[in-house]
Amino acid sequence: MNIAFGGFAFLIFSGLPIVLALGVSALIAIVALTDVPLSIVAQRVYGGVNSFPLMAIPFFVAAGIIMETGGIARRFVALASALVGWISGSLYMVAITAGTGLAAISGSGSADTAAIGSMLIPDMRKRGYDVDMAAAVIAASGAMASIVPPSIVMVIIAITTNQSIGAMFLGGIIPGLLLSVGLLFGTYLYARRGGMAYKDVQPFSGARLWAALVDALPAMLVPLIIVGGIVGGVFTATEAACVAVFVTAAISIWIYRELTIPRLWPIILKTVSLAAAVLIIVSTASIFSWIIASQGAPRALDDFLRGVTSNPLVFLLLVNLLLLFVGMFMESISAILIIMPVLMPIAIGYDIDPIHFGVMAALNLSVGLVTPPYGICLYIASMVAGRRIEQVSSRVWLPLIPMVIVLGLTAFASPVTLWLPSFFYD
Amino acid sequence: QDYTLRIAHTNAADEVQDKGLQKMRELLEAKTDGRATIEIFPNGQLGDEAQLVEQVMLGSLDVAMTANSTISNYITDYRVFDLPFLFPTIAKLNTVLDGPVYGMLEDSANDTGLELIAVYSSGIRHIMTKEEINSIDDLKNVKIRTMQNPIHVDAFTAFGANPTPLAYSELYGALQSGVVDGAEGAATNYTGQKLYEVAPDFAMVGWLNMTAPVFMQKAAFDMLPEDIQTAVLESGRESADWQRQYVDDQEKPLLDALVEKGVTITQPDPAPFQEAAVPLYNAMLETETQQALFDAVMETPTN
Amino acid sequence: MTRSPDLPPWLNSVARPATLALTGLRKLVDLMAGLLFIYMALAIMAQILGRYVFGYSIAGTDETAVFAQVWLVLLGAGIAMRNRQHVGVDVLIRRTPERVQQLARLASYALGMWFLYVVFVGSFALLGIGMMVQSPALRLPMAIPYAALPVGMAYFMLEFSVASLPDILRPAQARANAAALT
Ligand code: NA
Ligand code: NA
Numbered sequence: 001m002n003i004a005f006g007g008f009a010f011l012i013f014s015g016l017p018i019v020l021a022l023g024v025s026a027l028i029a030i031v032a033l034t035d036v037p038l039s040i041v042a043q044r045v046y047g048g049v050n051s052f053p054l055m056a057i058p059f060f061v062a063a064g065i066i067m068e069t070g071g072i073a074r075r076f077v078a079l080a081s082a083l084v085g086w087i088s089g090s091l092y093m094v095a096i097t098a099g100t101g102l103a104a105i106s107g108s109g110s111a112d113t114a115a116i117g118s119m120l121i122p123d124m125r126k127r128g129y130d131v132d133m134a135a136a137v138i139a140a141s142g143a144m145a146s147i148v149p150p151s152i153v154m155v156i157i158a159i160t161t162n163q164s165i166g167a168m169f170l171g172g173i174i175p176g177l178l179l180s181v182g183l184l185f186g187t188y189l190y191a192r193r194g195g196m197a198y199k200d201v202q203p204f205s206g207a208r209l210w211a212a213l214v215d216a217l218p219a220m221l222v223p224l225i226i227v228g229g230i231v232g233g234v235f236t237a238t239e240a241a242c243v244a245v246f247v248t249a250a251i252s253i254w255i256y257r258e259l260t261i262p263r264l265w266p267i268i269l270k271t272v273s274l275a276a277a278v279l280i281i282v283s284t285a286s287i288f289s290w291i292i293a294s295q296g297a298p299r300a301l302d303d304f305l306r307g308v309t310s311n312p313l314v315f316l317l318l319v320n321l322l323l324l325f326v327g328m329f330m331e332s333i334s335a336i337l338i339i340m341p342v343l344m345p346i347a348i349g350y351d352i353d354p355i356h357f358g359v360m361a362a363l364n365l366s367v368g369l370v371t372p373p374y375g376i377c378l379y380i381a382s383m384v385a386g387r388r389i390e391q392v393s394s395r396v397w398l399p400l401i402p403m404v405i406v407l408g409l410t411a412f413a414s415p416v417t418l419w420l421p422s423f424f425y426d
Numbered sequence: 427q428d429y430t431l432r433i434a435h436t437n438a439a440d441e442v443q444d445k446g447l448q449k450m451r452e453l454l455e456a457k458t459d460g461r462a463t464i465e466i467f468p469n470g471q472l473g474d475e476a477q478l479v480e481q482v483m484l485g486s487l488d489v490a491m492t493a494n495s496t497i498s499n500y501i502t503d504y505r506v507f508d509l510p511f512l513f514p515t516i517a518k519l520n521t522v523l524d525g526p527v528y529g530m531l532e533d534s535a536n537d538t539g540l541e542l543i544a545v546y547s548s549g550i551r552h553i554m555t556k557e558e559i560n561s562i563d564d565l566k567n568v569k570i571r572t573m574q575n576p577i578h579v580d581a582f583t584a585f586g587a588n589p590t591p592l593a594y595s596e597l598y599g600a601l602q603s604g605v606v607d608g609a610e611g612a613a614t615n616y617t618g619q620k621l622y623e624v625a626p627d628f629a630m631v632g633w634l635n636m637t638a639p640v641f642m643q644k645a646a647f648d649m650l651p652e653d654i655q656t657a658v659l660e661s662g663r664e665s666a667d668w669q670r671q672y673v674d675d676q677e678k679p680l681l682d683a684l685v686e687k688g689v690t691i692t693q694p695d696p697a698p699f700q701e702a703a704v705p706l707y708n709a710m711l712e713t714e715t716q717q718a719l720f721d722a723v724m725e726t727p728t729n
Numbered sequence: 730m731t732r733s734p735d736l737p738p739w740l741n742s743v744a745r746p747a748t749l750a751l752t753g754l755r756k757l758v759d760l761m762a763g764l765l766f767i768y769m770a771l772a773i774m775a776q777i778l779g780r781y782v783f784g785y786s787i788a789g790t791d792e793t794a795v796f797a798q799v800w801l802v803l804l805g806a807g808i809a810m811r812n813r814q815h816v817g818v819d820v821l822i823r824r825t826p827e828r829v830q831q832l833a834r835l836a837s838y839a840l841g842m843w844f845l846y847v848v849f850v851g852s853f854a855l856l857g858i859g860m861m862v863q864s865p866a867l868r869l870p871m872a873i874p875y876a877a878l879p880v881g882m883a884y885f886m887l888e889f890s891v892a893s894l895p896d897i898l899r900p901a902q903a904r905a906n907a908a909a910l911t
Binding site for chain 1: 471486
Binding site for chain 2: 780788791792854855858861862863864865866868
C-alpha cells in the first residue's frame with residue numbers, strides 16, 4: 001500500500017499526467033504485492049466508465065460549455081453587476097455572485113472559473129485591483145460549482161457510496177449559499193481597507209437591475225429545471241443532466257441567439273475531450289482503489305480510527321484534515337474514488353448521516369480546487385490572469401479563510417446539510 | 427494458513443449473503459484444522475457483480491458470489507433460476523437443490539470453466555408500492571423498478587405493470603419523488619434500505635425466489651489438493667443449507683417489525699400472477715440444457 | 730505537426746505522409762466521439778420521452794447509452810491527450826537541472842507507455858469473454874463495448890507519444906517552448 005501511495009506521490013510531481021500517474025502507481029503496487037494476472041488493470045479501466053449514473057458528467061460538462069459560450073454566463077455576470085456592483089470591492093462581489101449563479105447550472109468549476117475570469121479580470125486590472133488577489137477570488141468563485149448543485153463531485157460521491165444523488169444535491173444548497181455569503185463578506189472586509197482601487201463602484205440603478213433580471217430570466221430557469229426536476233420526481237439526476245444540455249442549447253440558440261446549430265459541433269468536440277479527461281481518471285483511480293481494497297485497507301483504517309477515537313466529532317475533524325491535505329495535492333475526483341469507499345462505512349459506523357458526510361466531503365474537496373500547489377480552479381484563474389501559480393497562491397488566504405469557516409460549520413452542524421433534504425427525502 | 431481463498435460480493439457486510447460466507451469460513455477452518463480459510467471482501471469493494479464474475483474467470487479473484495441474474499449472463503443455463511414462481515418457498519428450493527438438479531448446476535458451471543461451491547438465497551421477492559396491491563389488477567400500469575434483466579422486465583410487463591429499470595442507488599429517491607410507484611425486492615432489501623419509508627405497502631407475491639451462487643475458477647479449484655477441494659465443497663454446501671434456513675427464519679420477524687413500523691402487508695392471490703408468467707417459460711427456455719434443467723426442477727416432488 | 734526544416738530529408742519523406750495519416754486519423758476519431766455523444770444525448774432524451782409520452786420505457790436506451798459512453802471515454806482519453814487536457818503537476822520538476830528533467834521525462838514516458846500497454850494487452854482477455862457473453866438487456870455481444878479498450882488504448886499510446894517524444898528527443902527546443910509559454 002505504501003508502494004502505491006509512495007509511487008503516486010513521486011509520479012505526481014514528475015509532470016506525468018495524473019491519470020497516468022494513478023494508473024502507473026497502481027500497476028506497480030499490483031506487480032509488487034500480488035500475483036494476479038494483469039488483465040485486472042484492463043477490467044478496472046472498463047468497469048470505471050461502465051456506469052449509467054456517471055453519464056451525468058459528460059452532460060453537465062456540455063451544459064457548462066454551452067453556458068460559457070452561448071451568452072448565459074455573460075447575462076449572469078451582468079445581473080450580478082447590477083445587483084452588487086455598487087458595493088466596495090464591487091468586482092469581487094460581482095465575481096462571487098455570478099459564480100454562485102453559474103454554479104447552479106454548471107457541474108464543475110473549470111468552465112465557471114474561465115468564464116468569470118475572462119469577463120472580469122481585464123476590468124479588475126484596469127481599475128487597479130491586485131491581480132493575484134483577483135485571480136484567487138475568482139478561483140474560489142468558480143470552485144463553488146462543486147458544492148452548489150448540480151455537482152459532478154457529488155454525483156461521484158453518491159455513486160461510489162450508494163447514496164441518492166438528489167438528496168446530496170439538496171444537501172449542498174445551504175453550504176453553497178453560506179460559502180457565497182462568506183466569500184462576499186470576507187472580500188468586502190478586505191476591500192473596505194484595501195485602498196482606492198476598491199472604492200471605484202457603479203451607482204445602483206433599479207432600472208438597470210430590472211433590465212438585467214429580465215434578460216437573465218430564461219437562463220435562471222435552468223437550475224429550476226435541474227434541481228426541481230430531480231426533487232420533484234420528473235427525472236433522475238442523469239436524465240436531468242441530459243435535459244440541461246438541451247435547455248441551455250435551446251436558450252442560447254433561440255432566445256439569446258448567440259449560438260447556431262452548426263456551432264454546436266465544436267462544442268460537442270470540446271465536451272468529449274473534457275468529459276473524457278474527467279472520466280478516464282475514474283477508470284485509473286478505480287484500479288488504485290481495487291489494489292487498496294484488496295490489500296485490506298478499509299479494515300485496517302477502520303481499526304486504526306477506532307483505536308484513536310470513539311468520538312464522531314474527533315473523527316470528523318480527522319477526516320477534514322485528511323481531505324484538506326489530500327485536496328492540496330490531488331485532483332478531487334480521484335481523491336473521492338480512492339478515499340470515500342473506505343471512509344463512508346466508517347462514518348456510518350459512527351452514526352454520521354451519509355448525506356451529511358458526503359456533502360461535507362464535496363465541500364472540502366471544492367476547497368481543494370483552490371489550495372496550492374495543485375488546484376484546477378487556481379490553475380485556470382492564474383492562466384486567465386496571465387500570472388504564475390506561485391504568485392496567485394500567495395494571495396489565496398483571502399478566499400480560504402471564509403471557505404474553511406464554512407467547512408467547519410458544515411462539518412460540525414449537521415442541520416446545515418440535512419435540513420433541506422429532510423423535507424423531501426425522509 | 428496455507429490456503430486463503432479471497433471471496434468478493436456486493437452485499438453489505440453482515441447481510442444474509444455475507445452471513446453465509448462467514449459460516450463457510452468457520453466450517454472450512456474447522457474441516458481443515460485451520461490450513462484453509464477465506465477472506466471476505468463485501469460491499470463491492472473489488473467491483474460490481476459483472477466485474478467480479480470476470481475477475482474470477484480471468485484469475486484475479488478466487489471466489490465470487492453474485493445474484494443469479496448476473497451469473498446467468500455467463501452460465502446461461504442458470505437463466506432457468508431467473509424465471510418467476512419457480513420456487514414459492516425456501517423449503518421447495520431446498521428440496522430442489524438437494525436433488526439431481528444440483529449436479530446439473532455443477533455441470534453447467536464446469537462448462538463455463540467455473541466450479542459451483544454453494545447456492546445461497548437472497549430471499550423471496552415481493553412487491554413494494556405507494557398504493558396497496560390487493561390483486562393483480564391493482565398493478566395495472568403501475569411503474570415498478572426492476573433490475574436490468576430482460577426476464578424481470580418481461581415478468582412485470584406480463585403482470586400488467588410498467589417495468590422501469592433504474593440503478594439501485596437511485597431507488598429511494600425515485601420512489602420518494604414518484605419517478606417510480608413501486609419496486610420489487612425481498613423483505614431484507616425493503617428493511618435494510620429503509621424503502622418502507624417511501625413505499626409503505628408490501629404485497630406478498632413471492633414472484634421470485636432469488637438465489638446467489640458462489641463459484642470459483644475451475645482451473646484454480648483443480649490446483650487445490652484433493653482434501654482441500656473436498657473441504658471447500660462440503661463447507662460450501664453445508665453453509666448454504668444453514669444460510670437458506672437462516673433467510674427463511676428471518677423473514678417472519680422482519681415482517682412483524684415492518685408492521686410495527688406502519689407497513690401495510692397484503693396477500694394478493696398469486697394464481698393470476700403465476701398464470702401470467704407461464705408464457706415467459708416457453709419464451710425464455712432457448713437451449714436443450716435449459717429445458718432439461720427446467721424439467722428437472724419441475725419434476726422434483728414437493729413434500 | 731508541420732514539416733520541420735531541421736529534419737534530414739529522408740526523415741521528412743517519412744514524416745510528411747505520417748503527418749497526413751495522423752491528421753486523417755484525428756478527424757475520424759473526432760467524428761466518432763462526437764457522434765457517440767449525440768447518440769447518448771438522444772438515447773437519454775428518448776428514455777424520458779418514452780416514459781412520459783408513450784407510457785413505457787424504450788428497451789435498451791440506457792444500455793446502449795452506457796456502451797456509447799465507454800467508447801466515448803476511451804477514445805476521448807487520446808483526444809484529451811492531444812488537447813493537453815490531462816492535468817499534471819510540473820511545478821517542482823521545472824526547477825531541477827535540465828539533465829534531471831530530461832531523465833524524468835523519459836522515465837515518465839516509459840512508465841506511462843507501460844501502463845497503457847498493460848491495459849491494451851489485458852483487454853484481449855476481456856474480449857475473449859466478451860465474444861461469448863451477451864449484454865443483460867439487448868443481448869448484444871459484450872465484445873462491442875470491450876473492443877473500445879484496445880482501440881482506445883492504441884490511440885492513447887499514439888497521442889501520448891506524439892505529445893511526449895519531441896520534448897524527449899529535442900530538449901533544447903522543449904526548453905525554448907517552455908520559456909515562451911511562461
Ligand atoms: Na454546480
Ligand atoms: Na488543491
